[in-house]
Amino acid sequence: MDTTQRTDQQRAADRRRRELLEAADRVVLRDGPQASMNAIAAEAGITKPILYRHFGDKGGLYAALATRHTDALLASLRAALDAPAERRERVEATLDTYLAAIEARPQVYRFLMHPAEGGQAGDQGFDVGKHSAPLLRRMGEELAQVIEERVDLGPGSQQLARVWGHGIVGMMHAAGDWWLGERPCSRAELVRSLADLLWGRLAAAGDKVGGPGF
Amino acid sequence: MDTTQRTDQQRAADRRRRELLEAADRVVLRDGPQASMNAIAAEAGITKPILYRHFGDKGGLYAALATRHTDALLASLRAALDAPAERRERVEATLDTYLAAIEARPQVYRFLMHPAEGGQAGDQGFDVGKHSAPLLRRMGEELAQVIEERVDLGPGSQQLARVWGHGIVGMMHAAGDWWLGERPCSRAELVRSLADLLWGRLAAAGDKVGGPGF
DNA sequence: ACGTGCATGTTACTAGCGGTAACGCGAGTC
């Protein structure tokens, strides 16, 4: 077993892995995150143990699957965030990019946000805080980094940036989730409303007549 | 079967139902949301079919369980939201109430936010948008209502209030989730940072030297 | 006193899941 052959084998394995991931992708897109390992194996034209040899367990497969989509989405978000424009324009572009992505492929979105379903074995450790979708955490951290790098927040800026990063991402996520379910307005309107919120319109607005105001 | 007896039976059934819910509560608090129906039945000192007679299926039991906690949390949030104080103080009080609740009982929190785990049968309908925790939706709607009632937002205020309601709740949720996992700062600091974000400090901050700024 | 409902409870089962052990098989190596 010289080096070239080992490389060949590894390449073949990698290609196989990619094929399996694509098959899993199709099934997850069709059946949702509850897609069974049997179904995925059948779609790939093989049987379960092969999946387990490649990915360890269901979590491993789903993690590999999620990493793909997460990377792709994060890349486009970074692009929107780094575009040469004013701050507000960038915020709106980033919001719109995210919302367009979840609008275009809601099944992928649902999978990314709730990948940890099923699983009746183990999980007894059950650390609070680890259950949230990794995508949200990654987006929050990335946004925090961008804020910390570019916005002058004075002392304690790093911590503030992280709070804001996760907070803004959560705002975007929750509003997007709600919007996707009810479609109460156009995407552009949603983007504007959220940007207005971030721009302090809540603080600037006056009380309504008759009460002390929220 | 006259009316009084029917009432008696119903009362007995209701008491039983409450007992079962309390047993389920104990198990969920101990084992997390993956608690099996068998475990819950054992904790209640009975067997599975009784649970199914009372709650239909696992989702029914979990919904009943969630409604209890959700109602309790919503009540305290409403109290904070309706306190006689300035708007910013109220926002901070509400944020703090929520964060204190999830800090005090993280298991309950985790259950409320991710009640839809397990479950390998059915669920094929799989409507996007319904998967989010009902608690988040309810909080979003309630907050939207309060905003719409009390803040003067001009035309289109209803829609704007709903977007903001869900957005702010999502911000609070995501930041809280992250904070609970990493504990990077005190609760009071987190509350202040989030309130600052809502008060437009992002828009007001200047760019950092050397770049166009986020 | 005697059946008749009815609610409550049980045991025993199905179907499907994630995951694994044990084996078959073909290709390259000595």
Place this chain on the structure above:
DNA sequence: GACTCGCGTTACCGCTAGTAACATGCACGT
């Protein structure tokens, strides 16, 4: 030819949600 080794299979385990069928006790009408 024997030997290893990676790919693939069948057949299984233990678990789950959910259900059918049977047993029991209590209040009723006659």
